[in-house]
């Protein structure tokens with residue numbers, strides 16, 4: 001099998017394009033080690049990664065991509081579904097301050113007091129508590145951001161059905177040339193956490209099959225490993 005054939009066979013399982021086909025196994029093994037190995041306090045390191053002292057449940061290479069996207073798109077609003085401890089919310093808010101524009105709307109089904117306290121000093125963060133697919137919650141979000149330049153990040157319930165619902169709802173907010181980012185497409189064996197079940201990657205596949213406005217921005221695989229393979233969707 002040629003390197004190119006191998007790349008095509010593994011198309012949906014690896015965060016790379018054909019030019020790095022020869023490194024696929026190494027990349028997948030590194031991605032698995034990064035995600036699973038209990039290298040820090042007996043836990044994977046992504047559970048001990050911080051922005052301004054607040055836990056960020058991400059790979060820093062993805063945060064760097066976020067920074068590049070925010071600099072280029074200069075969104076008026078960033079909608080983040082799934083806030084957890086708020087580290088990414090704070091990071092996004094700080095990036096907005098650095099580029100001189102942008103507010104973050106964080107939606108989470110349950111916002112802990114500690115998360116509110118961590119984010120209290122950020123005047124450009126607005127938190128909305130409730131399910132990201134609840135009509136009352138989506139109405140609140142749409143009233144704030146509709147018709148603005150909006151970046152959307154989906155990082156809440158990772159089951160396929162939920163992510164697909166979010167994709168159908170929040171894709172409407174993304175302007176031409178903007179991004180709709182689906183987090184954790186790496187789970188369910190792409191290449192990590194194979195026992196998860198149908199998740200974000202499968203939601204992306206179905207979403208792309210039923211609409212033609214968005215495409216996978218493979219340039220966002222440039223750091224070789226990512227928690228979001230095929231998850232950086234760009235609107236035509």
Ligand SMILES: C[S@@+](CC[C@H](N)C(=O)[O-])C[C@H]1O[C@@H](n2cnc3c(N)ncnc32)[C@H](O)[C@@H]1O
Pocket residue numbers: 055056057058081082083084085086087088107108109110130131132133155156157
């Ligand atoms: C993976 S964590 C978010 C991580 C965070 N974005 C970060 O980068 O640090 C997932 C979050 O989604 C929230 N969540 C789960 N189901 C949800 C739903 N239906 N709507 C909104 N948030 C939900 C959970 O409460 C949890 O805080």
